[in-house]
Every structure is written in C-alpha cells, then in structure tokens.
Amino acid sequence: MPTTTTEPTLFDLIGGAPAIEAAVSEFYRRIVADPQLAAFFEGVPMDRLARHQGAFLTAALRGETPPGAAAMLRRVHAGLGISDTDFDRVCCHLVATLQSLVVSDDLIGRIASGIVPLRSEIVAIAADPDATCAFPALR
C-alpha cells in the first residue's frame, strides 16, 4: 500500500516561500555590497538579476542538475571571467545568508552540496591556492 507521506524537501526544511524570499533579498544585498563581486552584476538588468538569484537558490535546493542546465550555465557565464575565488565568495554569501536566517549547519551543508557540482560550468579562471572558504561543504 503506497504511503502518501513524502520526505520534506530542502525547500520545506528551510521554511518554504517566506524563508526563500528573505534569503533572496539578503543574498542579493550581500553580493552587490561585495567589492570583488559587484562589478560582475553592474549594468545587468534587474529582471536578469532576479532570475540569477532564483536560479542559484533553486539549484542549491534541488540538489541536482536537470538535463541541459549544465550547458546553459556554461553558455551564460562564458566570457565573464569568473574565478574559483569569485565562485567561493558567492557560495560563502549564500552560507552567511542562511546562517543569518538561523538555518542549521547540517542543512546548509546539504544546500551547499547542490551548488558545488556546478563550479566547473561557471568558473573560467584556475584556482587561487590561497583562497579558502571556511565552510567545509564547499570544498
């Protein structure tokens, strides 16, 4: 007899739509306030930026890459010159955002695992060996 109870998704666990809304605006605020990242997003129209934050968080919460997404991510980020350090900084802003919303480290680790496999599609410049992110799930 199939059961109707399903495992809660990461979306549910984080607190659903209100938590996502709070996370998107805090995440965005942190990225544009970061002098290393702001230049990437300067002049990008607001609707594209909103889609960006949404896509980022969706990837994080889904924990898997749908077919075709990897190629799309490679295409939209090609030529932007994003380094491993830039990628780490964006991920660390996501971690800091979730910590500010009092999400547990265990859940943050699971969320970060959805983003890490996309690194190779986004990053165009080799790693800086001195750049480290404090959050272990990002390594």
Ligand code: HEM
């Ligand atoms: C897993 C991580 C990421 C995902 C899932 C992601 C997703 C996306 C998507 C879907 C778009 C297209 C938005 C649209 O026009 O509809 C986009 C554009 C963009 N992304 Fe990302 N992104 C990621 C990481 C990053 C990082 C680390 C940076 C910079 C440090 C970055 C900078 C940008 C910029 C500047 C654009 C706009 C390009 C343009 O329209 O001219 N992204 N991203």
